[in-house]
Amino acid sequence: MKKKKTHRKPFVLVLREIMEPYEGGPESSKLSLVVDLFVLVCILASCALIPLEHVYPHHEELFWKMELIFTSIFIVEYLCRWYAAQSRLRYPFTFYAVIDLVAILPTILMLSNELLMLRMIRGIRLLRLLRLLRLLRLLKFLRYGFLIYHGVVQFRIWFSAANYQYRLKELGRLFVWVGVAWIIGSNLLYVTESALVDKGPFQEYWKSYWHILIVLISGIEDKEPLSLLGRIEVTVMLIAGICIVGMLTGEIVAILVKKAQRVGKVAIMPPEGKLERHFVILGQNAHLDAVIKEIHAATHGKNYILLVSPEAEDVMVTDKKVYQRVFALSGDPVRVEVLDQAQLTKAVRVVVLASEDESAKTPAHMVDDRTLMETIAVVCGHRIPMVVELRDPDSFGDVRALQDCGIEFILSKRYGEILISQAARNPGVTEIYDRLMTFSDDTNEFYTIGVPPELVGQHYRSAQLYFLEMDDEDITLVGVDRSPPERPHTEFLVNPDVEQCQVSEEELVLSETDRLIVLAFERPSLIEVNQEDLWSGKILQRS
Amino acid sequence: MEWKDPPAELENHVVICNCSEQVRRIVGELHAAAVLDKPDVVLLVQDVALWRQNPEWHPQRHNGYTQDHFFVLVREGGPANQESLLAASIRTARAAIILADPRQGDLADARSTLVAMALEQQNPDVHTVMELISSVNREHLRATEVNEVVCVGEIAERLIAQSCITPGVKNIFESVLVNRPGTNNIYIMKLPKALAGTSYREVVRRAIMAKAPFQFIGFIQNSFLPPQPTGTKAMTRCSADAGLGIKSHQDFVLNPRSGENPGRDTELTEVDQLVLIAYERVKLDQYLIPAEP
Numbered sequence: 116m117k118k119k120k121t122h123r124k125p126f127v128l129v130l131r132e133i134m135e136p137y138e139g140g141p142e143s144s145k146l147s148l149v150v151d152l153f154v155l156v157c158i159l160a161s162c163a164l165i166p167l168e169h170v171y172p173h174h175e176e177l178f179w180k181m182e183l184i185f186t187s188i189f190i191v192e193y194l195c196r197w198y199a200a201q202s203r204l205r206y207p208f209t210f211y212a213v214i215d216l217v218a219i220l221p222t223i224l225m226l227s228n229e230l231l232m233l234r235m236i237r238g239i240r241l242l243r244l245l246r247l248l249r250l251l252r253l254l255k256f257l258r259y260g261f262l263i264y265h266g267v268v269q270f271r272i273w274f275s276a277a278n279y280q281y282r283l284k285e286l287g288r289l290f291v292w293v294g295v296a297w298i299i300g301s302n303l304l305y306v307t308e309s310a311l312v313d314k315g316p317f318q319e320y321w322k323s324y325w326h327i328l329i330v331l332i333s334g335i336e337d338k339e340p341l342s343l344l345g346r347i348e349v350t351v352m353l354i355a356g357i358c359i360v361g362m363l364t365g366e367i368v369a370i371l372v373k374k375a376q377r378v379g380k381v382a383i384m385p386p387e388g389k390l391e392r393h394f395v396i397l398g399q400n401a402h403l404d405a406v407i408k409e410i411h412a413a414t415h416g417k418n419y420i421l422l423v424s425p426e427a428e429d430v431m432v433t434d435k436k437v438y439q440r441v442f443a444l445s446g447d448p449v450r451v452e453v454l455d456q457a458q459l460t461k462a463v464r465v466v467v468l469a470s471e472d473e474s475a476k477t478p479a480h481m482v483d484d485r486t487l488m489e490t491i492a493v494v495c496g497h498r499i500p501m502v503v504e505l506r507d508p509d510s511f512g513d514v515r516a517l518q519d520c521g522i523e524f525i526l527s528k529r530y531g532e533i534l535i536s537q538a539a540r541n542p543g544v545t546e547i548y549d550r551l552m553t554f555s556d557d558t559n560e561f562y563t564i565g566v567p568p569e570l571v572g573q574h575y576r577s578a579q580l581y582f583l584e585m586d587d588e589d590i591t592l593v594g595v596d597r598s599p600p601e602r603p604h605t606e607f608l609v610n611p612d613v614e615q616c617q618v619s620e621e622e623l624v625l626s627e628t629d630r631l632i633v634l635a636f637e638r639p640s641l642i643e644v645n646q647e648d649l650w651s652g653k654i655l656q657r658s
Numbered sequence: 659m660e661w662k663d664p665p666a667e668l669e670n671h672v673v674i675c676n677c678s679e680q681v682r683r684i685v686g687e688l689h690a691a692a693v694l695d696k697p698d699v700v701l702l703v704q705d706v707a708l709w710r711q712n713p714e715w716h717p718q719r720h721n722g723y724t725q726d727h728f729f730v731l732v733r734e735g736g737p738a739n740q741e742s743l744l745a746a747s748i749r750t751a752r753a754a755i756i757l758a759d760p761r762q763g764d765l766a767d768a769r770s771t772l773v774a775m776a777l778e779q780q781n782p783d784v785h786t787v788m789e790l791i792s793s794v795n796r797e798h799l800r801a802t803e804v805n806e807v808v809c810v811g812e813i814a815e816r817l818i819a820q821s822c823i824t825p826g827v828k829n830i831f832e833s834v835l836v837n838r839p840g841t842n843n844i845y846i847m848k849l850p851k852a853l854a855g856t857s858y859r860e861v862v863r864r865a866i867m868a869k870a871p872f873q874f875i876g877f878i879q880n881s882f883l884p885p886q887p888t889g890t891k892a893m894t895r896c897s898a899d900a901g902l903g904i905k906s907h908q909d910f911v912l913n914p915r916s917g918e919n920p921g922r923d924t925e926l927t928e929v930d931q932l933v934l935i936a937y938e939r940v941k942l943d944q945y946l947i948p949a950e951p
Contacts, residue, residue, distance in 0.1 A: 394822065405819075409816060410822060413822075413823045466822050468818075502818050504818060523828055525818055526814075528810050530810075531810025531811070533683070535684055535787055537843065538753075538785075538806045539785070539787050542753070542805060542846065544845075544846065546908075551831070553816060554820075554823070558912075560820070560827075576869070580863070583922075589914070589916060589922075590913070591874075604827060605829060607830070607833075610871075614871065616840070634912065635913065636913070
């Protein structure tokens with residue numbers, strides 16, 4: 116049996132991967148995340164030096180040494196990026212490279228001999244200016260903008276979910292009341308006892324805090340006051356303490372009961388939770404679990420998924436890891452207030468599943484009527500990429516207007532039937548389709564990328580050879596997409612052939628506006644991802 | 659008008675076991691204008707009343723080819739019955755499609771598996787394609803001789819997810835799935851013997867240089883167990899493989915990686931197969947092997 120060789124990436128590719136902002140995809144290295152965090156800390160720390168130099172001028176030498184260390188780090192970072200760049204000739208003129216250079220230039224200028232002379236003559240003002248210019252390295256954050264934004268969004272959603280699940284708001288309010296009662300009680304007892312009696316346990320200011328705390332939390336009268344007024348005050352505190360402990364116990368029990376009731380079920384969407392860049396699935400049927408798993412596999416669980424249907428809260432978790440970022444929102448997806456709660460304006464994709472009532476055996480066309488109503492409800496207020504599942508082939512003819520809006524319709528049974536007939540004619544093809552349609556780290560998917568500059572003006576066949584001979588990335592070219600940007604994959608040629616496609620050889624010459632349809636294990640890094648597309652969610656951050 | 663009974667001698671045809679709403683589209687695809695090697699189709703029906711009550715399941719009659727090459731065989735015993743299968747000339751069939759019996763509802767997978775086993779007993783060389791209702795049963799079918807299992811719902815689930823992540827990609831899948839003039843299909847073809855020992859990269863290079871009307875997207879590495887004594891079930895099974903033995907393992911390598919084995923530079927053997935996108939079934943030799951002067 117042949118021994119499987121291990122795939123070893125060239126150093127330059129590994130370095131490029133490390134220097135790129137971490138994306139969490141299958142090929143993203145954890146080292147990339149470490150480098151990102153290290154650079155971010157260095158940027159913050161080096162910028163913090165500037166005000167510190169003003170506040171502690173006597174430590175100027177230490178700060179200067181630290182500044183030199185940070186600058187050295189940034190120089191190494193700059194050189195690594197240059198070395199790993201796809202085009203070393205063009206790299207210094209790219210936007211981020213200019214920022215990187217600006218980040219190190221002020222310190223280098225301060226170091227130069229010529230400026231040292233200037234410094235002696237009239238350099239104080241210039242030196243100050245250069246120091247301030249070091250603040251420009253804050254611009255380096257721009258490179259990590261998406262990473263930081265994504266992190267903030269994820270944290271905010273996680274916090275709102277924890278807040279809802281553990282009733283943090285209620286608990287917080289309770290602790291505020293305990294704190295207020297504690298401070299007031301301690302001060303009151305101290306003042307009362309100090310004024311009315313000569314000696315007692317509440318005459319020391321900080322000790323009275325301790326005594327009152329015990330009264331409030333445990334309900335035990337630790338040290339009794341000597342004055343009548345003091346005893347009345349402690350009695351009030353004791354009653355308040357019993358109430359507070361009761362409320363605290365109640366809150367904890369409520370949390371535990373709520374948790375026990377939802378064991379094995381999808382987490383409920385927090386009413387005040389602010390979702391962003393999430394997937395919305397309207398309706399539910401037997402496909403729901405598989406669709407969630409596929410989306411999770413495709414996005415590596417980066418995006419939250421929100422299920423909206425009348426029975427969403429009863430959906431069971433089949434895989435804890437997959438369902439970690441799935442929320443349920445109970446409600447009729449046709450209702451505007453429910454759709455508002457689903458925060459569709461912030462969603463990246465919407466899936467409408469044919470809501471089938473299995474027990475009622477609803478006819479296919481009636482299922483589709485409901486599905487289409489849900490689709491229309493979404494389309495009315497939002498323009499989000501949508502995929503809609505239909506059951507009845509006859510419904511397909513009626514949705515032309517919606518298709519023109521960019522909505523995709525999938526007739527659930529149709530493709531299965533076609534595949535059955537294909538399998539009868541071409542044995543083995545089901546496995547091929549299975550691999551092409553499944554999201555995993557070891558399978559290929561179709562990607563559409565821009566034409567690399569070196570292929571503009573080249574024939575399609577030259578592009579095929581280019582990808583065949585390219586060893587840096589594993590890409591197979593399968594076609595050309597010439598669709599308008601707003602309607603991708605509507606006008607394309609797979610395996611373009613002069614005779615079969617009735618095109619001339621000239622028409623197979625690639626232009627800048629063309630897009631290439633390729634098979635790849637992950638999004639090819641050959642063409643840089645358009646940041647605007649990434650931020651808008653048009654391209655999902657997969658890998 | 660009734661459909662014809664199958665003739666006694668049929669060869670290289672497709673047998674469909676059980677009637678359901680899928681029949682219409684499947685026959686439509688098999689007899690599509692774009693298909694060059696249209697097979698005869700025999701539908702094995704157990705419940706004739708069900709078939710007659712649902713004319714919308716019947717293939718389209720306006721397709722003249724279907725009119726002459728689609729046959730309905732009514733047998734009470736059901737498709738798992740040996741006699742029914744013999745009447746459908748299963749021994750000379752190219753492929754058998756086992757559809758889920760709609761009368762069995764969600765529990766049809768058990769019956770379909772029994773039919774598959776009966777088919778394999780009659781003709782181990784027939785390519786069996788089974789429609790699965792519940793994908794959880796897929797694992798159980800690994801122990802049987804069913805060649806391909808299609809869970810209709812699964813395809814939809816995957817396409818929904820694919821379209822969700824990459825809007826429009828459904829159209830690419832559709833273009834290679836559907837049989838329409840001018841569209842591609844995925845084919846799996848044997849490597850021409852003359853190319854044994856050539857690397858995958860070289861094979862693809864030759865196709866590109868020859869302006870071939872197809873594109874390779876990968877290959878399948880087949881491993882074989884040693885040949886068994888003749889007359890055994892195992893040997894019958896591998897008869898199509900010209901005495902090489904039993905196909906024990908298949909490694910699907912799509913978009914082969916560079917620097918890996920199996921990968922782009924892997925030398926293909928004569929038992930390996932190529933995966934290609936093409937408008938129709940083509941003769942690879944014509945494009946890949948230079949003509950002798």
